[in-house]
Amino acid sequence: xxxxxxxxxxxxxxxxxxxxxxxxxxxxxxxxxxxxxxxxxxxxxxxxxxxxxxxxxxxxxxxxxxxxxxxxxxxxxxxxxxxxxxxxxxxxxxxxxxxxxxxxxxxxxxxxxxxxxxxxxxxxxxxxxxxxxxxxxxxxxxxxxxxxxxxxxxxxxxxxxxxxxxxxxxxxxxxxxxxxxxxxxxxxxxxxxxxxxxxxxxxxxxxxxxxxxxxxxxxxxxxxxxxxxxxxxxxxxxxxxxxxxxxxxxxxxxxxxxxxxx
Numbered sequence: 700x701x702x703x704x705x706x707x708x709x710x711x712x713x714x715x716x717x718x719x720x721x722x723x724x725x726x727x728x729x730x731x732x733x734x735x736x737x738x739x740x741x742x743x744x745x746x747x748x749x750x751x752x753x754x755x756x757x758x759x760x761x762x763x764x765x766x767x768x769x770x771x772x773x774x775x776x777x778x779x780x781x782x783x784x785x786x787x788x789x790x791x792x793x794x795x796x797x798x799x800x801x802x803x804x805x806x807x808x809x810x811x812x813x814x815x816x817x818x819x820x821x822x823x824x825x826x827x828x829x830x831x832x833x834x835x836x837x838x839x840x841x842x843x844x845x846x847x848x849x850x851x852x853x854x855x856x857x858x859x860x861x862x863x864x865x866x867x868x869x870x871x872x873x874x875x876x877x878x879x880x881x882x883x884x885x886x887x888x889x890x891x892x893x894x895x896x897x898x899x900x901x902x903x904x905x906x907x908x909x910x911x912x913x914x915x916x917x918x919x920x921x922x923x924x925x926x927x928x929x930x931x932x933x934x935x936x937x938x939x940x941x942x943x944x945x946x947x948x949x950x951x952x953x954x955x956x957x958x959x960x961x
Contacts, residue, residue, distance in 0.1 A: 700732040700943045702928060703950040704921040705875055706794075706828065706855045706903035709738045709759070710748045713907050713918035725756065728921040732943065734758060735950070735957065736921050739794050739828060739855075741766040743775055746783060753788040760957050762791035762828055764816055767798040767809045774812060780819040790956040792820040793828025794855065797841075800833045810841060817845040820852065826953055827852030829872070835863045842870050853953065856905050857891065864891050868899055873953055875901035878911030878919065881930045892934055897945045901953075902927045 709721065717723035728736070739762045740749045746763055753761035763783045765775060784792060795816035797809050820827045829852055831838040842848070851871035856879065857864065864874050874895045880888050892900075904910075904927070906919035911926040928946070932939040951958050 796830035797834035
């Protein structure tokens with residue numbers, strides 16, 4: 700079985716159980732069938748570390764972007780982001796989007812940053828990794844206004860309703876499910892997971908965050924993406940091999956530059 704962890708933060712993993720050795724954590728993932736990982740950038744000051752990890756392992760790719768909750772003194776320009784995205788190992792723009800849960804007051808700066816990331820994605824022809832929390836209407840509206848459908852991407856760690864998922868699907872986006880879908884109280888997300896077309900679904904860990912059951916509350920890692928696949932298989936009444944095969948094909952269809960690193 701071949702699995703892809705479409706969204707993880709390998710530079711932030713808790714490696715205590717692996718004596719601080721990332722290679723050992725990646726070997727554990729491989730033993731669970733996880734053959735490719737997309738290491739996602741949150742802050743630009745940590746981008747060199749993210750890129751170095753991707754360069755060090757043939758089956759790891761990277762993204763570049765600035766998370767909507769990260770406050771910086773000087774916003775990156777479109778040109779600066781485009782230059783960082785030029786590396787062959789960078790296959791996506793993000794994590795970007797809107798998050799009104801953690802930010803207060805005037806958040807126009809978030810919307811401006813989001814638009815800038817979308818424009819970089821279009822200039823570089825690299826798909827978007829979109830984070831949205833308590834901002835679904837504005838997220839969809841800006842994706843439409845900026846014609847993000849021309850480049851597409853993924854709604855990562857999806858936690859919204861079917862209407863939002865449907866709007867994202869119409870905009871050429873994939874829907875990615877994290878360990879949250881395995882939580883007993885995640886009924887809304889589970890209903891969405893039953894409806895999303897199999898050819899538009901991705902799976903992820905978002906590690907080290909949001910570990911799935913039976914590891915909820917503990918530090919997450921790429922090996923645990925298998926639990927997400929197994930839960931979705933049970934939810935949809937199919938064999939786990941179907942979820943593995945479809946989500947893997949979807950990943951390499953969306954992030955076409957990753958095919959160089961299979």
